[in-house]
Amino acid sequence: MSIEKYTRSFLKEVEERVEEGHWVKMCMQCGVCAGSCPLGPHWEHTPQKIFMMIRAGKREEVLSSDSMWMCTSCYQCIVRCPRKLPITHIMHGLAYLAKREGLAPKNQPTAQFGQLFWDNLTKTGRVNELKLSLGMYFKDGFSQGIKNAMAMQSVGLGMMKAKRLSPMEIMGGHGVKDKSGFQAMLKKARELEDSRRKLA
Amino acid sequence: MTEVVATNQTILVVGGGISGMTAALEAAECGKEVVLIEKNPALGGRVSQLYRYFPKLCHPTCGLEINQRRVKQNKRIRVLTMAEVTGITGAPGDYTASVKIAPRYVNENCTACGDCGDAAETTVDDAFNYNMGKVKAAYLPSRMAYPQRYVVDPVVIGTPEADKIKAACKYDAVDLSMQEETVQVKAGAVVWATGWKPYDANKIQPYGYDRFANVITSVEFERLSDPHGPTGGKILRPSDGKEARNVAFIQCAGSRDENHLRHCSRICCMASLKQTNYVREAFGDEGKSTIYYIDIRAIDRFEDFYQKVQADPNVKFIKSKVARILEDKEGNPVLHGVDTEGYHRYATPYDLVVLAVGMEPSVSAANIPAEIVSDSSGFIEQDQANGAIFGAGCAANPLDVNRAVQSATASALRAIQVINRVARAEG
Ligand SMILES: Cc1cc2nc3c(=O)[nH]c(=O)nc-3n(C[C@H](O)[C@H](O)[C@H](O)COP(=O)(O)OP(=O)(O)OC[C@H]3O[C@@H](n4cnc5c(N)ncnc54)[C@H](O)[C@@H]3O)c2cc1C
Ligand code: SF4
Ligand code: SF4
Ligand code: SF4
Ligand code: SF4
Numbered sequence: 032m033s034i035e036k037y038t039r040s041f042l043k044e045v046e047e048r049v050e051e052g053h054w055v056k057m058c059m060q061c062g063v064c065a066g067s068c069p070l071g072p073h074w075e076h077t078p079q080k081i082f083m084m085i086r087a088g089k090r091e092e093v094l095s096s097d098s099m100w101m102c103t104s105c106y107q108c109i110v111r112c113p114r115k116l117p118i119t120h121i122m123h124g125l126a127y128l129a130k131r132e133g134l135a136p137k138n139q140p141t142a143q144f145g146q147l148f149w150d151n152l153t154k155t156g157r158v159n160e161l162k163l164s165l166g167m168y169f170k171d172g173f174s175q176g177i178k179n180a181m182a183m184q185s186v187g188l189g190m191m192k193a194k195r196l197s198p199m200e201i202m203g204g205h206g207v208k209d210k211s212g213f214q215a216m217l218k219k220a221r222e223l224e225d226s227r228r229k230l231a
Numbered sequence: 232m233t234e235v236v237a238t239n240q241t242i243l244v245v246g247g248g249i250s251g252m253t254a255a256l257e258a259a260e261c262g263k264e265v266v267l268i269e270k271n272p273a274l275g276g277r278v279s280q281l282y283r284y285f286p287k288l289c290h291p292t293c294g295l296e297i298n299q300r301r302v303k304q305n306k307r308i309r310v311l312t313m314a315e316v317t318g319i320t321g322a323p324g325d326y327t328a329s330v331k332i333a334p335r336y337v338n339e340n341c342t343a344c345g346d347c348g349d350a351a352e353t354t355v356d357d358a359f360n361y362n363m364g365k366v367k368a369a370y371l372p373s374r375m376a377y378p379q380r381y382v383v384d385p386v387v388i389g390t391p392e393a394d395k396i397k398a399a400c401k402y403d404a405v406d407l408s409m410q411e412e413t414v415q416v417k418a419g420a421v422v423w424a425t426g427w428k429p430y431d432a433n434k435i436q437p438y439g440y441d442r443f444a445n446v447i448t449s450v451e452f453e454r455l456s457d458p459h460g461p462t463g464g465k466i467l468r469p470s471d472g473k474e475a476r477n478v479a480f481i482q483c484a485g486s487r488d489e490n491h492l493r494h495c496s497r498i499c500c501m502a503s504l505k506q507t508n509y510v511r512e513a514f515g516d517e518g519k520s521t522i523y524y525i526d527i528r529a530i531d532r533f534e535d536f537y538q539k540v541q542a543d544p545n546v547k548f549i550k551s552k553v554a555r556i557l558e559d560k561e562g563n564p565v566l567h568g569v570d571t572e573g574y575h576r577y578a579t580p581y582d583l584v585v586l587a588v589g590m591e592p593s594v595s596a597a598n599i600p601a602e603i604v605s606d607s608s609g610f611i612e613q614d615q616a617n618g619a620i621f622g623a624g625c626a627a628n629p630l631d632v633n634r635a636v637q638s639a640t641a642s643a644l645r646a647i648q649v650i651n652r653v654a655r656a657e658g
Contacts, residue, residue, distance in 0.1 A: 059487075061525045066554025066568035067437070072576060080574055111437070113488035113552070 050124030155206025248276020250624025350399035486589030
């Protein structure tokens with residue numbers, strides 16, 4: 032890990048290593064994103080605050096913040112920002128960096144879901160809706176899982192009716208034809224991304 | 232038929248605001264012939280619609296009156312009102328402009344006695360007061376209009392009311408047979424001084440200008456504060472006529488915003504600082520103003536003015552661009568946002584909210600009927616490619632009056648140089 036050379040300037044690191052990170056310096060701290068974000072009142076660090084913290088060099092605080100994980104991608108902030116910062120993308124980019132650096136908050140539900148989704152998808156090249164739902168329901172233990180499954184019963188049945196969810200998927204499920212080719216592609220993409228973003 | 236004597240040694244000035252008047256006067260007082268074209272029925276432009284001027288807080292009447300007198304006394308200036316330039320052809324030293332003149336239905340005999348206004352029954356929107364009130368269909372554009380001549384609105388033309396208006400005039404000044412006409416005006420150089428217009432506040436969706444009666448614009452606030460305005464100078468809010476003692480000002484409403492105008496409009500910080508004085512003047516210590524801003528841009532010597540307002544305990548400054556406005560049950564606009572100094576979330580009601588709207592060119596350079604180089608906001612750039620067409624005042628930049636006048640004088644000098652060259656060539 033060669034992050035030491037960045038620690039003097041977190042802004043510079045964000046510019047190099049985070050998707051759309053080069054936009055952060057354009058923020059004029061007007062507060063419109065903070066005031067427009069529907070989640071604003073419920074999280075600790077609004078985008079406005081995160082961008083200021085980046086400039087102030089607060090690396091640990093930013094990357095361990097749970098705020099980026101709360102973003103629902105509603106795009107309200109992007110639409111309103113007078114400087115047209117791609118705020119949503121920066122927030123997701125920061126979350127990704129945090130995860131790769133091992134600084135993302137533990138047991139963060141969005142992060143957990145993200146990991147579950149990724150593992151599920153990359154196994155066969157197709158999302159196994161059934162396993163994904165079950166994985167999500169049972170992530171906090173067996174009895175909580177049953178409760179969750181009961182609560183979501185009608186949604187599940189509706190999805191089955193609409194042929195969006197098949198009980199047969201439990202057997203292994205569908206996937207792409209060339210699974211090893213698909214895996215190789217992902218590996219290559221990750222290598223490229225890692226070298227470009229200096230992720231180890 | 233309107234007759235305009237003009238030659239290649241004439242300077243055509245388009246726009247009769249403070250900039251156009253200045254350019255016309257400077258050129259004429261240097262001995263040049265000038266034709267001054269104004270779209271409205273009177274000269275003066277947006278300055279005549281201000282209640283007071285920063286930085287000295289005097290009334291615009293004084294500065295404008297002097298200029299009007301100078302125009303009146305100068306035989307070299309020919310003023311055409313209700314006129315617009317629809318086309319310009321030719322080259323430096325030899326332009327021809329097509330000028331479309333709308334019928335006023337009132338001729339030079341008018342003494343502004345007002346009898347026609349008394350006779351009229353129909354009312355029309357009062358453009359001078361940004362449509363906040365009504366005027367009779369035979370009206371004087373404003374109290375200090377130059378020329379002091381009435382206008383009959385086209386809505387009554389062809390009705391019996393028009394005949395009644397004509398009959399009321401003892402001076403044979405009402406001429407209902409006037410028609411729109413187009414005249415050709417020769418000119419060696421053109422000063423383009425069509426000024427600015429307020430950014431359309433309806434486009435700033437989160438502020439609800441179109442939905443909330445008590446959200447108004449800074450230009451409307453000027454008229455509300457003026458004793459000759461629609462409320463007789465009382466700051467009453469539109470929804471219920473209640474005195475607006477607690478007023479919020481929102482800066483950069485439509486400026487410095489990629490979704491609206493990209494540029495800083497440069498005068499709106501000073502305009503709001505000035506307008507806090509109107510609130511104080513109206514209500515004394517009972518009048519409270521709050522300015523929401525990104526940063527206050529009071530340029531060079533205006534800093535003193537800013538510091539004076541900062542020292543006023545009845546004026547509060549909140550560093551934040553308001554995210555949105557909602558309305559409570561009493562019709563108070565409630566401002567929502569997060570302040571930058573401490574990141575506190577607020578939801579604060581006010582009696583009245585004034586949007587410090589941005590300035591955009593009233594005629595974007597793309598719509599000027601000649602090839603003109605402009606910046607991304609449509610303001611005229613100073614560029615060789617423009618030939619002898621020179622931008623002046625707010626047609627070239629968002630400027631305060633002082634700087635607009637400087638810019639106009641500079642344009643007049645450039646135009647004079649072209650005319651001098653023509654004069655030498657023509658011998
Ligand atoms: C809320 C507010 C408050 C302000 N207060 C102050 C202040 O206190 N002090 C200060 O110094 N400045 C102030 N300003 C700025 C001031 O209004 C401008 O500096 C001034 O109006 C510039 O004059 P102008 O002649 O360039 O443009 P304008 O005043 O816009 O005049 C342009 C003229 O051209 C005419 N015109 C437009 N289109 C055409 C056309 N196609 N053909 C012919 N004629 C046309 C218009 O009718 C108008 O008469 C304020 C601005 C705002 C928004
Ligand atoms: S809206 Fe844009 S410029 Fe304003 S604080 Fe947010 S990111 Fe910065
Ligand atoms: S996209 Fe994310 S950060 Fe932006 S307003 Fe929506 S939830 Fe908030
Ligand atoms: S048009 Fe006639 S009646 Fe009307 S103000 Fe002029 S002089 Fe008086
Ligand atoms: S002058 Fe002030 S209010 Fe106007 S655009 Fe510039 S910063 Fe904003």
